[in-house]
Amino acid sequence: MRILLFLATNIAIVAVASITLSLLGVGSYMTAQGLDYTNLMIFCLVFGMVGSFVSLFLSKWMAKRSMGVRIIDQPSNADEQWLVGTVAKLAEKAGIGMPEVGVFASPQANAFATGWNRNDSLVAVSTGLLNKMTREEVEAVLGHEIGHVANGDMVTLTLIQGVVNAFVMFFARIIGSFIDRAVFKNENGHGIGFYIATFFAEVILGILASTIVFWFSRRREYRADIAGAELVSPAAMVSALARLRAEYGQPSDMPDEMVAFGISGELKNALGGLFMSHPPLEKRIAALQARYGR
Template sequence: MMRILLFLATNLAVLVVASITLKLLGVDRYTGQNHGDLLIFCAVFGFTGSFISLFLSKWMAKKSTGTQIIDQPRTRQEQWLVSTVERLARDAGVGMPEVGIFPAYEANAFATGWNRNNSLVAVSQGLLERFSPEEVEAVLAHEIGHVANGDMVTLTLIQGVVNTFVMFFARIFGNFVDKAVLKNENDGPGIGYYVATIAAELVLGILASIIVMWFSRKREFRADEAGAQLAGTGAMISALRRLQIESGQVESHMPDSLAAFGISGSLKNGLAGLLMSHPPLEVRIAALQQRG
């Protein structure tokens, strides 16, 4: 429940800032009379935010997780990690990513970056300590699969589209409430427009997140398949089973902004289940077993 409350509070803050910014830019004078202009402005604003997040993703990931980049391997473990990522990236046909380790006991990993040839792959210290080399390689292959499939860019585009329509329909709803319900006869929007718009953005933002997370779960199966192709189906299944054993034992410290690009996600029910970035591990294992 706390995660949902934090999610709602974060979205409310973002939507309030967006609404104020649009007002300062004069965009909110398009409150329904000219839908074409309104849609263009919403698209510019919605996609700009998504692409700024994409271009800053590596920097944000390093800062939020405390990831230490391996510029020059100092141990045999670091040398093995770099050489394994290099081989997997070559086999997948992508540029060599930056490789890093972040200090967390939980077993997790993530990939991020703005394109296939300028990415970051990082693993937790706990994963390196408790997983076998074959399982670590499978996890790395899964993350390289995300990079090769262009998942970061794909989700950015999807997020930009849903941002655009959330802002667009929220403003149409705000204009309807202001003019038709509250009978505001002034030329400009009244207070009812702003209150209704922010409320609609909050509700539509949750619905939009459900759509984005649905795409994220579909994308996770593709990354598993890529990991199986690069490291072997048996190794990929073994890594997921190890994650299944550990799930619930350690609370995740992966930032929500990176959860969609991690190897593991928590199992949730109800509304929280619709906001899961990953399918249940048993479903992912079954998919790989069917693959053979």
């Protein structure tokens, strides 16, 4: 299923980007004299932004299928009634439209929010979170996720990712053309060396540029924690994060594309945390305690 979703997303990206370039009248960025930088920049911006926004528009659909989320259309018991009612109360307090509410099977305590705008979102919690936390702690986690939606984090992250993708593609092709000319002696810079060098440049630049995206992802977690504290209570938000810390160090069982959207991301220690989607839980707890004096 995940492979099919990946293929479907990429086919949609190529189709939309190709149509957009055609409508803009953008031709090939490769000419007999070398790269056409104007066409190259437009090409990279279109593919970079289209890729990010297609993923955003499909995010709810993909999340439901990749995570096996069961949407609660009609609550079947008191617990589901409480969950839907709590999300409705927090959404109204935050000034956003009522999100879809769902539950996914996982022994880990986790939750996520996604969706392309504030009034068309999805908030889902794991069975592990419902089983391991008190209702006040679950409410704080829901407040955290509602905070992501209210802050427009999904759209902002999409814009940042799109711009980063565009610049990685742009500079990788310039590097590829230069290496093809300088090393492989192709006068127009479009030989096999161009494609090899561009591939490796995209990988290296992509890794470096991803630190920008991860930095924003960490910043948004602090803001969402504050939202949870304001919508519910600081004590409940701190207690929920402390409960999550009991699972600290365990790899997330969420798909890679969803880890950044969960309340607790996969622990990564590489290069001092530059590639962590979430700050360490100790720092998040300390930030809340410093802010609210607890």
